[in-house]
Structures are given as structure tokens and as C-alpha cells.
Amino acid sequence: MPAILWTAVLLIFKTQAKDVPPVQPGPLRTSAFIQTPNNTPGNKAQRGTDVTLSCEVSRLPAFSTLQWEREEAPASNTTLFFNNTAYIILHSVDQRSQGKYTCRLRRNGTVLMHQSQTLHVTDSTYSKKIFSLYRESSDSSDLSLICKSEKRYDRIQWQRQQPDLILISAEKGREPKVNGPIDPGKGSSTSYDGHEFIFHISPVRFNYSGTYTCVGCDQTPYFRVKLHTVRVSAEPPDGVFSNMSVDLTCEVSEVADPLNLAWLRMEGNTAVLVKQDILSKENSSRTLSVTLRNLSEDQLAWQCAVFTEDTLRALAPITVRLLSAFAETPKQGGGAVVEGTNLLTVHIVVCAVAGCVVILLGALLFYCQRKSASGAPPSDKKNLRAGRCHSVPDDGHIVVVNPAEEDEEELHYASVTVVGVCHGASGNPIKKVRSQNPWNLIESDQNLERSKV
Structure with a gap:
């Protein structure tokens, strides 16, 4: 019975799904x-x-x-x-x-x-307008300034801001002359044919913003471009742990017209809006910042988008670096980060060096002890091994030294016994002790007393 009920429910569900x-x-x-x-x-x-x-x-x-x-x-x-x-x-x-x-x-x-x-x-670039371009400031960004005249010019040049700041110039049939401070990129024209001249800039730096003008030899402006640059940054810049926060900042070089800056979190090519703000000349702000906390692996790709009148003009991507648990805490303000593997290598090297130092010190100490022991006078070493008896003139006592085992290479232990007066009947000291046992000395004294009686 329950099986029949479940079959009926499934049939109803499929029928309703088809109707949706x-x-x-x-x-x-x-x-x-x-x-x-x-x-x-x-x-x-x-x-x-x-x-x-x-x-x-x-x-x-x-x-x-x-x-x-x-x-x-x-x-x-x-x-x-x-x-x-x-x-x-x-x-x-x-x-x-x-x-x-x-x-x-x-x-x-x-x-x-x-x-x-x-x-x-x-086909040509002649216009009295000034056109606005937006570029991100990064190593992968580039800008092609194209100048194409309808009539032929013997000389042409690209200049920035003032007429006296000439970046690059060319004469017909000759190689261009670079005046700086921006070097031409690989896409720049290597010669001038009298009509078209391209000044390629790569990479684009943040301070490259400004007005660029293409001028012919008759001082006619053939093309004018106003470049706005956009840059993004992260603080701390070297990465964060998952439990740390990071501040992302988007900055534009100039706000001439109302701009809409937006921070987008990327999920592939799909963007999710996180924060946005409208900038204008009146508020004098050129940045938009957002604070991120508790990042995960799928929240590391971000882009700052620049909109003018709901039109996307530029994108500036940035990827947050997520550190592993084995990495050293990043230094604030641009300090270097030591990865876990590098830190482990450093520890191994330090331990190895410390071990070598300990071994060398131990060997040096052992060598010094051995040299000190072997540096004793030969006669003293011989007497110590033979158990010689030495008389002390000041108090008239005899010191008997019991040698260590003969098999040992060095003398490590010795016993010292004070026996008594070591003089014969005539008051002369005893010159030789045949036995190493102190009781033999006592017995010798008793024999001397009997002979005296």
C-alpha cells in the first residue's frame, strides 16, 4: 500500500512539473x-x-x-x-x-x-574634440595613441600637456626621435610615412595621466586624448590569513565628469556588486575603499569598475593573496612574507648549524682534556701508575696513591691514604715501598720496633 501511494505522488509531481x-x-x-x-x-x-x-x-x-x-x-x-x-x-x-x-x-x-x-x-583622426580614455595602471595595461592625417606632413610629433613637452617626434622617412620621459612600446611606429604615426605606451603608469596631442609641422592638432588612470591596491599588500581583514582601495587620477566607482567580487566572468560610490568634482574624492573580512578561496578575485553614465569605461583587477596556516605573519606596510616551506627550511638549517657547533665544541673540549691529562710529567705519571710513596718534608707523612686499572689508557680515579711516619730506626726515610697495601707499611713499623727491643 505505501508503494502505491509513493507512485501516485511521483506521477502527480511529474505532471505538475511538465505544466510549469x-x-x-x-x-x-x-x-x-x-x-x-x-x-x-x-x-x-x-x-x-x-x-x-x-x-x-x-x-x-x-x-x-x-x-x-x-x-x-x-x-x-x-x-x-x-x-x-x-x-x-x-x-x-x-x-x-x-x-x-x-x-x-x-x-x-x-x-x-x-x-x-x-x-x-x-580613417583619419582629425577632430577638434578631446576624447577621454581610461586605463588601469599595471604592467599588463597599454595605450595606443594613433595619429592619422588626411594630408601629408614632413614632420609630426606627440606632446603632452604643454607644447614644449615633446615626447616623441618623427620626420618623413626617418626613425622616430624619443625625447622622454615615456619610452615607446613595441607597437610604436618605427618610421613615419607622412600620414600615420602611432605612439604605443606599455605599461601604463598612474602618473601618465594627462592630455596627449598629435601635432603636424603646421602646428595643427590632429588628435587629442585625455588619459585617466586607475589603480587598485590592498593593505596589507603581501597577503592575509583567512581570519584577518584586508582593505582594497580604488583610485582614479582625476574626476572631470561624474564617475561611478564600484568594487566587484568576481565569480568567473560574473561580477557581484559589493560597494559603489559616485564621485564628482564637488566632493573632491578620488578613491573608493572596501574592507574584507574572513576571506575564503572563492573570494580572492576582485575588480574595480569605472562607469560614466552607466557605461563601463575601465576595469582594474586585483587578486588577494590568502596565506596558509604555516606562513609567517605578514609585516604591515609591505614587509616580506616567508612561506611555510621556506620557514621550515630556515629552521632545518639553523638546527643543523647549531648541531655542528655543539659537536665541534664537544670535540674541542675533549681534545683539551686529553691534552691536559697527557701533558703531566713522565716521572709523575710513572710513579702514579707504580704506586710510589712520596715523603713530605714538612709534616713527615707519607701519601700512598692507588693506581687505576692498568688497562685504562688514562688515569681517571685514584685513592689517597695517609699512613703515618715513614722513617726507619735511624730516622732515615724509607726509600721504597714494595707493597701497595697500607697494612704492609704498618707491619713493617712493628717489625722495626721488635728489632729495636
Whole structure:
């Protein structure tokens, strides 16, 4: 009977499950943040600027993914998924960046819906605008400053802030001349053809922020870029134990327009919002900090995201280092951390050195004792072994020394007995004692007394 009841319950449950409709993702919307030059027809991005593509869905069903792809292949830039929106940032676009980008919603490998954006890029860089770019300050970050003129120039240069601060210049058909203080990266132009000149910066440092201008020989500004840098840091910087807290700080070089800084905890490409704040010129703040406590292995990857008008402009990742229980406590303020294995090695080396020192000291002490024992006068050593009797002139007593075992190499123990006066009948001292037994000496004295009588 119970088996029949359980079978009926299962049949009812399966019937109801079939009747429940699957969760619908809702509409799929895509958008593109494109920086366009002045009076340019169409939706063309300015060459050398950044483009942000976003794809939003109202609800993301379980076991589903939302990702940007280009020509049936994943886009080269990493896709960030946050708040049911997939973002992708295309840095320093040029003609190679043009094409169709498609956002696809997949569930269990099946495409549920998709939508595309087509990107066009201008051929030249001439514009009167100043374009804003954001870059993280790290060894893996880079920036390509592209200058492409419509007419031919015999000389061109990249300068920063003031006209007299020339970073790099080139004449037609010659190698560029670097004036510093920023060295050109591997992607920089090695010669100038009269039209296009690229100044590649890698890595990007925090103090590289500022306005960069490409100027021709007629002093015409052909391209102007305002670079904003973003850096992240952790305190303590060398890692923490799971029961310790760590402070993460995100800082921007300048706040010209309202910015939204957000700290995101990463779970793969999916971001979880932990803290955010809106910065502006009025509040004069350029940082956002968050304190993390009781970290686990799946809470170590973080990113600081920079948004302008709900558009993702930059990402600055950081990974917290979680120390093992065998590691030495990290020093505050950038001290070095000794891992457990290194600490164990240090202990072994110290113990080995201490053991060697003890052995050497023991051997030296033994050598000194042996040398001291062997340094006694030969006659004294012979008398001690033979049990000689020595008379002491001051008190007239005789000291008898019982030797140790003859088999021993050194003399370790001896017994000393005071016998009495060691003089004969004539008052002369006895020169030889034949027996080592003190009772023989007493018997000799008694024989002397009888002979006297």
C-alpha cells in the first residue's frame, strides 16, 4: 500500500512539473558607447578611441550565458557580466576593429536569442574634440595613441600637456626621435610615412595621466586624448590569513565628469556588486575603499569598475593573496612574507648549524682534556701508575696513591691514604715501598720496633 501511494505522488509531481512553463529571459537589448568626431555622418567611432558594447536581458534563466562574439568566435576582449548585462570594451579601435559584434544568449549550448551591433571606424583622426580614455595602471595595461592625417606632413610629433613637452617626434622617412620621459612600446611606429604615426605606451603608469596631442609641422592638432588612470591596491599588500581583514582601495587620477566607482567580487566572468560610490568634482574624492573580512578561496578575485553614465569605461583587477596556516605573519606596510616551506627550511638549517657547533665544541673540549691529562710529567705519571710513596718534608707523612686499572689508557680515579711516619730506626726515610697495601707499611713499623727491643 505505501508503494502505491509513493507512485501516485511521483506521477502527480511529474505532471505538475511538465505544466510549469520555463522561465523566459525577456527581451534582449544591445547598445554601444561610441565616441564620434565632429560633423561625421553615420555612427562611426573616432579612430584611436575606446568603444563599449553592452547587452542586457531582463532575466537570465538558470544554466544560461550571455556573451559577445565576433564572426562566430569569442571577442578578443574579456566579457564582463554584471547586473544581467554583458559588457565588452574595445581599446584604441582602428580599421581592424570594424565588423559585426553579436550578443548571444545560450542555455545548455542552445542559442535562445541574439542581437548584433556593427562597428565602423573613421580613417583619419582629425577632430577638434578631446576624447577621454581610461586605463588601469599595471604592467599588463597599454595605450595606443594613433595619429592619422588626411594630408601629408614632413614632420609630426606627440606632446603632452604643454607644447614644449615633446615626447616623441618623427620626420618623413626617418626613425622616430624619443625625447622622454615615456619610452615607446613595441607597437610604436618605427618610421613615419607622412600620414600615420602611432605612439604605443606599455605599461601604463598612474602618473601618465594627462592630455596627449598629435601635432603636424603646421602646428595643427590632429588628435587629442585625455588619459585617466586607475589603480587598485590592498593593505596589507603581501597577503592575509583567512581570519584577518584586508582593505582594497580604488583610485582614479582625476574626476572631470561624474564617475561611478564600484568594487566587484568576481565569480568567473560574473561580477557581484559589493560597494559603489559616485564621485564628482564637488566632493573632491578620488578613491573608493572596501574592507574584507574572513576571506575564503572563492573570494580572492576582485575588480574595480569605472562607469560614466552607466557605461563601463575601465576595469582594474586585483587578486588577494590568502596565506596558509604555516606562513609567517605578514609585516604591515609591505614587509616580506616567508612561506611555510621556506620557514621550515630556515629552521632545518639553523638546527643543523647549531648541531655542528655543539659537536665541534664537544670535540674541542675533549681534545683539551686529553691534552691536559697527557701533558703531566713522565716521572709523575710513572710513579702514579707504580704506586710510589712520596715523603713530605714538612709534616713527615707519607701519601700512598692507588693506581687505576692498568688497562685504562688514562688515569681517571685514584685513592689517597695517609699512613703515618715513614722513617726507619735511624730516622732515615724509607726509600721504597714494595707493597701497595697500607697494612704492609704498618707491619713493617712493628717489625722495626721488635728489632729495636
